[in-house]
Amino acid sequence: MIVEVAEISVKPGSEAQFEAGVSRAAPLFLRAKGCRGVALHRVVETPHLYRLLVKWETVDDHMVGFRNSEDFQEWRRHVSPYFDGAPKVTHSEGVALSSTELSLAQE
Numbered sequence: 453m454i455v456e457v458a459e460i461s462v463k464p465g466s467e468a469q470f471e472a473g474v475s476r477a478a479p480l481f482l483r484a485k486g487c488r489g490v491a492l493h494r495v496v497e498t499p500h501l502y503r504l505l506v507k508w509e510t511v512d513d514h515m516v517g518f519r520n521s522e523d524f525q526e527w528r529r530h531v532s533p534y535f536d537g538a539p540k541v542t543h544s545e546g547v548a549l550s551s552t553e554l555s556l557a558q559e
Contacts, residue, residue: 453488456514458504459540466534467500473530474504480523481506486513500536511543 462470474492481490486509495501508514518524 453546454508454511454514455544456504456506456508457542457544458506460502460504460531461536461539462500462502462534463536464500467494470502470531470534473534477527477530480527481518484513484518484521484523486510486517504539508543514543 460470471492471494478490481487488507488509490507491505493503493505495503506514
């Protein structure tokens with residue numbers, strides 16, 4: 453499983469409109485091939501900074517399938533008016549930790 457992490461800075465004062473736009477656009481992600489979930493997190497220390505987390509089966513499902521679709525263009529219409537600069541997008545994948553590392557993390 454791949455997690456797309458899009459760090460998005462929005463224009464101060466437009467947070468509510470941005471959040472509403474993401475809410476309206478979430479179904480566009482969810483119907484895309486390989487999408488397994490979407491969530492939006494607001495950074496506590498910087499209220500106009502968000503992290504959009506999207507679970508994909510593969511990077512290509514995001515970068516080729518979704519990014520080249522009309523649904524991606526529709527997503528951008530819902531949210532890009534509120535962007536304060538270009539989003540920074542990365543992809544991550546889980547790393548298995550040993551049981552020793554897990555027990556240390558729980559202490």
